[in-house]
Amino acid sequence: MDTKEILNQIDAEISRLQQVRSLLAGAVPATAAKRKRGRPFASTAPAAVKGKRTLSADARARIAAAQKLRWAKSRLAVKKAARATPNKSVPSKAAKSSPPKKVATVARKQAPAKATDAAAT
Numbered sequence: 001m002d003t004k005e006i007l008n009q010i011d012a013e014i015s016r017l018q019q020v021r022s023l024l025a026g027a028v029p030a031t032a033a034k035r036k037r038g039r040p041f042a043s044t045a046p047a048a049v050k051g052k053r054t055l056s057a058d059a060r061a062r063i064a065a066a067q068k069l070r071w072a073k074s075r076l077a078v079k080k081a082a083r084a085t086p087n088k089s090v091p092s093k094a095a096k097s098s099p100p101k102k103v104a105t106v107a108r109k110q111a112p113a114k115a116t117d118a119a120a121t
Contacts, residue, residue, distance in 0.1 A: 055063075
């Protein structure tokens with residue numbers, strides 16, 4: 001055997017051993033891309049799409065009956081609340097009096113009238 005041939009075999013064996021060592025150590029090979037932070041890209045095939053879920057007629061009937069009971073309880077609670085609070089009569093708009101005017105507004109309205117009275121005399 002030639003010396004060069006022996007050296008080539010030794011180099012090949014060294015490279016194989018280095019690869020095995022990196023696999024065992026869990027090291028990422030230098031050729032692999034560095035992993036980035038965040039959510040990984042969807043490089044794998046998408047998950048299988050499940051079929052549409054359906055309810056049996058019996059299950060739908062039970063759900064509908066339960067919902068009707070909820071609605072009935074809600075309506076009953078509204079009726080009880082209406083009976084518990086007496087109806088207050090709402091005064092008509094004609095019966096309501098306007099809020100008292102502010103003093104400054106009254107004074108402004110009276111001021112021009114005084115000025116015109118002074119000019120007339």
